[in-house]
Amino acid sequence: MSKNLNNLVIQTRRDILRMVHAVNSGHPGGSLGCVEFFVTLYNKIMQHGQDDNSNDMFILSNGHISPVYYSTLARAGYFDLKELSTFRKINSRLQGHPTNHDNLPGVNISSGSLGQGLSVGLGIALSKKLNSDKSLVYVLTGDGELQEGQNWEALMYASANNVDNIIVTVDYNGQQIDGSTKDVLDIGDLKLKLEAFNWKVFEIENGNSLDEVYEIMNNARKDSMKGKPIVILMKTIMGNGVDFMMHSHKWHGIAPNDEELKIALSQNPETLGDY
Amino acid sequence: MEEFINQGDKDTRSGFGEGLTELGRNNSDVVALCADLTGSLKMNTFADENPERFFQVGIAEANMMGIAAGLATGGKIPFTGTFANFSTGRVYDQIRQSIAYSNKNVKICASHAGVTLGEDGATHQILEDIGLMKMLPGMTVINTCDFNQTRSATLEICKFDGPVYLRFGRPKVANFTKISEKFQIGKGVLLNKGGDVTIVATGHLVWEAIQAANKLYQNGISAEIINIHTIKPLDEDIILNSINKTGCLVSAEEHNIYGGLGESVARLLTSKAPYPQEFIGTNDTFGESGTPLELMNKYGLNSNSIFEAVIRVLKRKAK
Numbered sequence: 001m002s003k004n005l006n007n008l009v010i011q012t013r014r015d016i017l018r019m020v021h022a023v024n025s026g027h028p029g030g031s032l033g034c035v036e037f038f039v040t041l042y043n044k045i046m047q048h049g050q051d052d053n054s055n056d057m058f059i060l061s062n063g064h065i066s067p068v069y070y071s072t073l074a075r076a077g078y079f080d081l082k083e084l085s086t087f088r089k090i091n092s093r094l095q096g097h098p099t100n101h102d103n104l105p106g107v108n109i110s111s112g113s114l115g116q117g118l119s120v121g122l123g124i125a126l127s128k129k130l131n132s133d134k135s136l137v138y139v140l141t142g143d144g145e146l147q148e149g150q151n152w153e154a155l156m157y158a159s160a161n162n163v164d165n166i167i168v169t170v171d172y173n174g175q176q177i178d179g180s181t182k183d184v185l186d187i188g189d190l191k192l193k194l195e196a197f198n199w200k201v202f203e204i205e206n207g208n209s210l211d212e213v214y215e216i217m218n219n220a221r222k223d224s225m226k227g228k229p230i231v232i233l234m235k236t237i238m239g240n241g242v243d244f245m246m247h248s249h250k251w252h253g254i255a256p257n258d259e260e261l262k263i264a265l266s267q268n269p270e271t272l273g274d275y
Numbered sequence: 276m277e278e279f280i281n282q283g284d285k286d287t288r289s290g291f292g293e294g295l296t297e298l299g300r301n302n303s304d305v306v307a308l309c310a311d312l313t314g315s316l317k318m319n320t321f322a323d324e325n326p327e328r329f330f331q332v333g334i335a336e337a338n339m340m341g342i343a344a345g346l347a348t349g350g351k352i353p354f355t356g357t358f359a360n361f362s363t364g365r366v367y368d369q370i371r372q373s374i375a376y377s378n379k380n381v382k383i384c385a386s387h388a389g390v391t392l393g394e395d396g397a398t399h400q401i402l403e404d405i406g407l408m409k410m411l412p413g414m415t416v417i418n419t420c421d422f423n424q425t426r427s428a429t430l431e432i433c434k435f436d437g438p439v440y441l442r443f444g445r446p447k448v449a450n451f452t453k454i455s456e457k458f459q460i461g462k463g464v465l466l467n468k469g470g471d472v473t474i475v476a477t478g479h480l481v482w483e484a485i486q487a488a489n490k491l492y493q494n495g496i497s498a499e500i501i502n503i504h505t506i507k508p509l510d511e512d513i514i515l516n517s518i519n520k521t522g523c524l525v526s527a528e529e530h531n532i533y534g535g536l537g538e539s540v541a542r543l544l545t546s547k548a549p550y551p552q553e554f555i556g557t558n559d560t561f562g563e564s565g566t567p568l569e570l571m572n573k574y575g576l577n578s579n580s581i582f583e584a585v586i587r588v589l590k591r592k593a594k
Contacts, residue, residue: 057348059345099376099377100377100378101376101377101378108348109344109345109348109373109377109379110372110373110376110377111372112372113368113371113372115337116337116341116368116369116372116373117341118341119337119338119339119340119341119342119344119345119369119373120341120342120344120345120348120373121345122338122341122342122345123341123342123343123344123345123346123347123348123349123353124345124346124348124349125345126330126342126345126346126349127345127346127348127349127350127351128349130306130327130328130349130351131349131350149337150337150338150341150369153332153333153335153337153338154338154341154342156333156335157332157333157335157338157342160333
């Protein structure tokens, strides 16, 4: 994987940390865990930024990891990097949870109340089929989010109707606000469950490896349009890239203080320029 | 007193079905979704004629609303169909986040509203849906009164860009509006001119208001009748023009008086024309099993109740 993308990963981590620190709120844990996914998706996998009709589309269902989404969109050119400094502030388009309500480029739907993104992704996928548009829909969900029943309605619908132009990735970090998913409400053998719902399942053992994320996502993309919906179980480490944030649900929704920010940034030195 | 001719009893849901069929033939962007109630919603013809544009989602209304939001994101004009209860209360957060807040061009079409769905009872008889929907920023709320108006409304909301809640019912009721009458979203219809009292009615209660006005006329009371099909945005001008002339008002709806048309009218009157108002609607109660007629009578949703409310409000009117 190129040095440039490594640099983008580190810079995205810095953006996330600085954004949540500035407003002393937001969700750094899951954001940091999904940096490699976002960087790969927007720079190596998706066809986007062209005219609207032929674009792949992305739906973030677990909207609380908006910091990584906003940083990725800004660094992909959807809006000015400077706008990242408005995150969660009054009169901003960068709401705590993402929305298209204020016409933020790159965001197609509101999310935050969990469990809705998969259904929306299916609807977009169906509209693409009606338009004979061969582009794909990508959806990211959390693993704890799968406790929401609507997901299972959508999972059932997709396989029953051969919606094969959608690739769903589950951020499989095993953590949610109140603790580990195992302790809060065990989602059990997710692979088995998804296979029983007749989805084609891919697995990423290390979702914080750019190389592995790219390899599996590329394989998944090649397997699209073959009659089955596709899901990728992507194991990630919450808080990845900041040693004291890693492996704990504690940083799900808490911002670092001044001193913690300093340490976290020192572990991720500036590469492409701070916003 | 204007004369209104019933062209034959018909259900409003069939007006929706007929409108949707026409849309299917004339607009290739129109898609329809249903949660296992295709026959009840009269969506069969659309489904048969446009199988690729009809999505049977099964008994999964939350997923249906999300898929509709996605189809709208992809440029389609989705019409969802299920009972009013399952179109609103069951999926409120999906509508709120994925449709209303996201400003998606989804038409939420809801049959079997109110007590007149009859024997199925309170689990299916929602009397709170107008309130739920009108509180959502950006949501247009329409409750049609007969077959012809429901058909016209179905055609018209397709031309309008934005989320719409279209509410109609199950039973066969008088079909009295003219088929040629143009449906204008947000514009009330002045059915009868009168000087003593204003009756503002929506849905199935419009026909009852006409019957009440006939009886009032025989008693020497001249009632102005306004058919308010669009509860939000409310046609304030037509109501203010009328009440500034009559000086009192009765609102009538097949809905809880908490959160319905009557409350919207009351807000208007208290802020711009503080005249007395009486409310016809259900009073903070669930429905129950029974025939539509029995239920309308038991819950005071008929011409007699409107007549009596007019007598009450006339007594409160400043001399």
